Amino acid sequence: MTLRSNTRTVTRLEPGYMPENNNERKVNTERLSPVSYAYAHTKVRRARGSAHTLPCEDCGGQASQWAYQRGDEHEQSGWRLDERPKAGGVNRLYYWSPNVWAYSSLCVPCHLLRDRSADA
Ligand SMILES: [Zn+2]
Numbered sequence: 001m002t003l004r005s006n007t008r009t010v011t012r013l014e015p016g017y018m019p020e021n022n023n024e025r026k027v028n029t030e031r032l033s034p035v036s037y038a039y040a041h042t043k044v045r046r047a048r049g050s051a052h053t054l055p056c057e058d059c060g061g062q063a064s065q066w067a068y069q070r071g072d073e074h075e076q077s078g079w080r081l082d083e084r085p086k087a088g089g090v091n092r093l094y095y096w097s098p099n100v101w102a103y104s105s106l107c108v109p110c111h112l113l114r115d116r117s118a119d120a
Helices: 023-031 037-048 108-119
Strands: 009-011 065-068 076-081 091-096 103-106
Touching: 037 065, 037 076, 037 091, 037 103, 065 108, 103 108
Parallel strands: none
Antiparallel strands: 009 076, 065 103, 076 091
């Protein structure tokens, strides 16, 4: 795999997603317009609070992170610098969503487990 240092965002939108073609869902689609990875996580914290105040959805321990769960209809993806301490400054394909309900509160070990099973 070639690791590149661009920050291009790849966005997939369903046909009919554009608000002007879908007045019924105007409010909803405006709120779920594509956002940056960083802003998506800011939105989750604003809407749902800090994950530290919640139990981990997998093990029941104390959660510490909001983890995006793949498969949301508004899913976005893009290459970003991997900011985990042991990542060694490489870029990785990240997925996220502007939908704040597509995230789970997880502790670090459970988040890593889920990432590993998603990468496999
Ligand atoms: Zn856990």
